[in-house]
Amino acid sequence: MFYRPADGHGLPHNPFNAIVSPRPIGWISTRGADGRNNLAPYSFFNAVAYVPPQVMFASTSTKPDRGDTKDSVANIRDTGVFCVNVVEYAMRDAxxxxxxxxxxEDDEFIRAGIAPAECTEINCARVTGAPASLECRMTQIIKLEGAHNFAVFGEVIGVHVRDDTLTDGRFDLRSFHPLSRLGYQDYARVTELFQLVRPDA
Known part of the structure; x- marks a missing residue:
């Protein structure tokens, strides 16, 4: 099979986001200028640089009460900060x-039964008990091709790491089973790790 996205794929469901998988989930918490908390997962998410540490996520749809985007991007535009919370398998339902x-005006922390904790470096809530949370200062928002596509970049200026995720000085993914997005309604959890020694190591 071959198709040109501009012409359509002819399948019952779009295969694109299932092809690019697995993808980490950025559980993005923000706070509006009015003080309301917001929390939403984004699977177009990743780390993009080490020094200084930087992350990005993309929002690809809109809401009637937010004009050209969704709550997360609108809040970041207003405040310039956001927090990325790592999603573990145990938190999948939340x-x-x-x-x-x-x-x-609704608070997803309340709706999902999640306890918020205050960030340290930014005026924002984070997910209590998350394996890790990255406090970020927005560096740029880029309008992408498409009606409601925005990429948000941020510099990580504060890092919270849950104590039980550290083993011998390493952030141990085996301690909490990270959740990843596949496609359609499918997700996966990391349960098996192995090492490959790079040729230049």
């Missing part, structure tokens, strides 16, 4: 609940 398209 993460999924926080993806509901709620009105801007």
């Amino acid at each position: 993460m999924n609940a926080s993806s509901a398209p709620l009105p801007m």
Whole structure:
């Protein structure tokens, strides 16, 4: 099979986001200028640089009460900060609940039964008990091709790491089973790790 995306794929569901998988999930928490908390998962997410540490996520849809984007991007535009919370398998149901398209005045922390904790370096809530949370200062928002596509970049200026995720001085993924996005309604958890020694190591 071959198709040109501009012509359509002819399948019951778009295969694109299933092809590019697995993808880490950025559980993005923000706070509006009005003080309301927001929390939403984004699977177009990744780390993009080491020094200084930087991350990005992309938002690809809109809400009627937010004009050209969604709550997360709108809040970041207003405040210039956001927090990325790592999603573990044990938090899958709460993460999924926080993806509901709620009105801007609703708090996803409350709706999903998640306890918020205050960030240290930024005026924002983070997910209590997350394996790790990255406090970020927005560096740029880039408008991508398409009606409602935005890429948000941020510099990580504060890092929270849950104590039980550290083993021999390393952030141990085996201690909590990271959750990843596949495609359609499918997710996966990391349960098996192995090492490959790079040729230049």
